[in-house]
Amino acid sequence: MTNLKSSDSFYGQDGNYQAGKKMSYTDNEDGTVTDNVTGLMWAQDQSEQSKGWEDVR
Numbered sequence: 001m002t003n004l005k006s007s008d009s010f011y012g013q014d015g016n017y018q019a020g021k022k023m024s025y026t027d028n029e030d031g032t033v034t035d036n037v038t039g040l041m042w043a044q045d046q047s048e049q050s051k052g053w054e055d056v057r
Contacts, residue, residue: 004011024036027044034041 006012021037026034026036028034028041031044032041033044
């Protein structure tokens with residue numbers, strides 16, 4: 001893993017933090033999955049129908 005400084009071009013990008021880490025996910029049992037490496041949360045239903053903020057709760 002490369003240690004980038006805040007002034008470097010690619011500082012803060014996911015690849016810098018994920019290099020060499022094993023993928024790990026948690027099913028939140030509420031229709032979402034959390035990436036345990038980045039902390040990002042994703043919807044399990046990747047339907048093509050768009051939803052407004054009111055519908056996402």
